[in-house]
Amino acid sequence: MIRILILLFLNLSLFxxxxxxxxxxSNQPIKIAILxxxxxxxxxxxxxxxxxxxxxxxxxxxxLSPDQLLSIPMNESEVIQRDWLLLDVDSxxxxxxxxxEYALDINYSIFNVSYNETEDKRRVLGLPDNIRQSSHxxxxxxxxxxxxxxxISSTKLMYVAKNSNVYRLxxxxxxxxxxxxLLKSNKSIISPTWSPDAxxxxxxxxxxxxxxxxxxxxxxxxxxxxxxxNFSVSSPAWSPDKKxxxxxxxxxxxxxxxxxxxxxxxxxxxxxxxxxxTEPAWSPDGKKIxxxxxxxxxxxxxxxxxxxxxxxxxxxxxxYNARASYLNKDEIVFVHRNNESFNIAKLNIKTRDLExxxxxxxxxxxxxxxxxxxxIYSTKDGNLSYLAGVNISSKVKFRLPALYxxxxEPAWSPxxx
Amino acid sequence: xxxxxISLLSILFIFACSSIETVDVQETKTVDLTTxxxxxxxxxxxxxxxxxxxEPHSRxxxxxxxxxxxxxxxxxxxxxxxxxxxNTNYTLLVEGHADERGTREYNLxxxxxxxxxxxxxxxxxxxxPFNIEVVGYGEEKPVDSSSNESAxxxxxxxxxxxIK
Numbered sequence: 001m002i003r004i005l006i007l008l009f010l011n012l013s014l015f016x017x018x019x020x021x022x023x024x025x026s027n028q029p030i031k032i033a034i035l036x037x038x039x040x041x042x043x044x045x046x047x048x049x050x051x052x053x054x055x056x057x058x059x060x061x062x063x064l065s066p067d068q069l070l071s072i073p074m075n076e077s078e079v080i081q082r083d084w085l086l087l088d089v090d091s092x093x094x095x096x097x098x099x100x101e102y103a104l105d106i107n108y109s110i111f112n113v114s115y116n117e118t119e120d121k122r123r124v125l126g127l128p129d130n131i132r133q134s135s136h137x138x139x140x141x142x143x144x145x146x147x148x149x150x151x152i153s154s155t156k157l158m159y160v161a162k163n164s165n166v167y168r169l170x171x172x173x174x175x176x177x178x179x180x181x182l183l184k185s186n187k188s189i190i191s192p193t194w195s196p197d198a199x200x201x202x203x204x205x206x207x208x209x210x211x212x213x214x215x216x217x218x219x220x221x222x223x224x225x226x227x228x229x230n231f232s233v234s235s236p237a238w239s240p241d242k243k244x245x246x247x248x249x250x251x252x253x254x255x256x257x258x259x260x261x262x263x264x265x266x267x268x269x270x271x272x273x274x275x276x277x278t279e280p281a282w283s284p285d286g287k288k289i290x291x292x293x294x295x296x297x298x299x300x301x302x303x304x305x306x307x308x309x310x311x312x313x314x315x316x317x318x319x320y321n322a323r324a325s326y327l328n329k330d331e332i333v334f335v336h337r338n339n340e341s342f343n344i345a346k347l348n349i350k351t352r353d354l355e356x357x358x359x360x361x362x363x364x365x366x367x368x369x370x371x372x373x374x375x376i377y378s379t380k381d382g383n384l385s386y387l388a389g390v391n392i393s394s395k396v397k398f399r400l401p402a403l404y405x406x407x408x409e410p411a412w413s414p415x416x417x
Numbered sequence: 418x419x420x421x422x423i424s425l426l427s428i429l430f431i432f433a434c435s436s437i438e439t440v441d442v443q444e445t446k447t448v449d450l451t452t453x454x455x456x457x458x459x460x461x462x463x464x465x466x467x468x469x470x471x472e473p474h475s476r477x478x479x480x481x482x483x484x485x486x487x488x489x490x491x492x493x494x495x496x497x498x499x500x501x502x503x504n505t506n507y508t509l510l511v512e513g514h515a516d517e518r519g520t521r522e523y524n525l526x527x528x529x530x531x532x533x534x535x536x537x538x539x540x541x542x543x544x545x546p547f548n549i550e551v552v553g554y555g556e557e558k559p560v561d562s563s564s565n566e567s568a569x570x571x572x573x574x575x576x577x578x579x580i581k
Contacts (some may be wrong), residue, residue, distance in 0.1 A: 293523075
C-alpha cells in the first residue's frame with residue numbers, strides 16, 4: 001500500500017505542470033530547522049518534507065537540511081543553544097505526529113534559539129489519508145507566526161493549460177500536487193474564477209464558437225450556461241456573498257456590465273455607454289464594482305456603486321490600465337502599460353500612489369492570493385505563456401513554467417477552511 | 418462502523434478549538450468536451466455552432482487598440498457589399514480578433530467592436546443586417562503567435578466568411 005502511494009506521488013510530480021522557481025529571493029530569509037519530536041517515523045519525515053518544501057517555495061525561509069546541522073535534538077530540552085547560534089538559526093520547529101486509523105494529529109512548536117525557549121505551540125487535526133493538506137496547514141500556521149500574514153500553502157490554484165490546441169482547465173494544490181482536469185476542450189477557455197466558498201467555479205468557454213459564461217460545480221462536474229445567447233457573455237465575477245454574478249455582455253449591442261441574481265435570474269445593467277465596459281470585479285464588502293472602460297479614449301479603471309450607479313475614475317497615470325481587482329479597500333491591482341511593456345501595477349486609491357510590481361513583459365490576468373499578499377499572473381517568454389508571481393511585502397518573485405505547452409489565466413482559490 | 422467513524426469525527430471537530438485546524442478532503446470531476454462532437458447537457462442556440470468554414474473570403478486589418486476602419490480596407494468592403502446585395506441569400510460571418518497585448522477580456526470586447534465596425538459599414542451601404550453575423554475571439558486565435566509588431570499587425574484583424 002505504501003509503495004503504491006509513493007508511486008502515485010512520483011507520477012503526480014512527473015506530470016505536474018507547476019514547477020516553481022524562485023527568481024528573486026527575500027533579502028533576509030528566516031533561517032529555521034524542522035525536526036521530528038520524540039520519535040522518528042516515515043510519515044513524520046514525509047510531513048517535514050512537505051512543510052520544508054512549502055516554506056522554501058515562499059522564498060522567505062531558509063530551511064536547513066539535516067546535513068547542515070551540528071546536532072539533532074529529539075525535543076526542546078536536548079537543544080544545545082551554541083550549536084544553533086553558530087548556524088545563525090532563528091528557530092527550531094519541532095513536529096510531533098500521531099497517526100491512528102481515524103486521525104492524523106500533528107502538534108508543532110516553535111523554539112526560539114536566542115531566547116532558548118518555546119514561543120508557541122500549535123496543532124493540526126486531519127484525516128489519516130490527507131497528509132499533504134494537513135502538512136500545508138502546519139506551513140500556513142508557521143508562516144502566520146513569523147510574518148503575521150496568513151499562509152497560502154493550503155490553498156489551490158486554477159489555471160488553463162494549453163497543449164497542441166487542447167485547452168485544459170486545471171486545478172491543483174498550491175504546490176502543484178494533486179493536479180486535476182476540470183474541463184477539456186478544443187476551444188479556448190478564459191477568465192476562470194472561484195465562487196467565494198470554493199465549491200463552484202465560473203469561466204468563459206468558446207466551445208460554441210462564441211464567448212459564453214458557464215458555472216461548474218467542482219464536486220459533481222455539473223455545468224450551467226449562465227445566459228443562453230446569440231451574443232457574447234464573458235468576464236464572470238461572483239459577489240462576495242455568492243448571490244450575484246457580474247459579467248460583460250454585448251446583448252444590447254455594445255460591451256456593457258451586468259449583474260445577475262443567480263437564484264431569480266433577475267438581471268440589471270450597470271453601464272450605458274458607447275465605449276467598451278468590461279472586466280468587473282467586486283470590492284471586498286460587495287458594495288462597489290471596479291471595471292475597465294475606454295470611454296475617455298484609452299482603457300482606464302472606474303468604480304461604480306451598483307445601487308446608485310455613481311461612477312468615478314480611479315486610474316489617471318498611463319495610457320492603458322485594465323483588469324483590476326481590489327487588493328483591499330484602499331488598493332487595486334491591474335495591468336498597466338509601462339512604456340512598451342505591459343506590467344502588473346498597484347494603485348492606492350486614496351494617495352494615488354502607483355507602484356509597478358513586475359519586471360517581466362506582456363503580463364496579464366493578475367490574480368490576488370486570499371491572504372492579499374501574493375499576486376500570480378501570466379506572462380510570455382518567446383512564444384509560450386507561463387505563470388509568474390510576486391510577493392508584495394517581501395518582493396520575492398517566482399515563476400511556474402510549464403513542462404510542456406503553455407499555462408495561463410491563473411485563479412487563486414479562497415481559503416479552504 | 419461508518420456511524421462510529423462519523424461520531425468519532427464529530428468528537429474530533431468538537432475538540433477543535435480556534436488554535437487547532439481541521440482538514441477536509443475535496444473531490445472534483447472532469448468534464449471532457451474533446452471526445453463528444455455535441456454538448457450533452459448544455460442547450461445552445463448559437464447558429465454558428467460547429468461550423469467548419471475553412472479559409473476566410475477576406476481579411477481586414479486594424480491599428481493598435483482601435484476599431485475604426487482604415488481607408489485601405491474600404492475598397493474590399495465595398496466589393497463585398499456589392500456581392501451581398503446581388504446575392505441576398507448569402508450570410509456573412511465577421512470574426513473579430515485582437516493582438517496579444519493588453520488583457521484578454523478587453524481584447525475580446527475590442528475584437529467584437531472591430532467586427533461590428535464592418536457590420537455597421539456594410540449595413541450603411543445597404544446590406545441587410547439579418548445577413549451579417551458578428552463574433553469576437555479576442556486574442557484567442559492569433560495568425561502568428563510571436564511577440565513582435567509584424568505578428569501583432571497580422572493578428573489585429575477581422576476575418577470575413579460567407580456561409581450558406
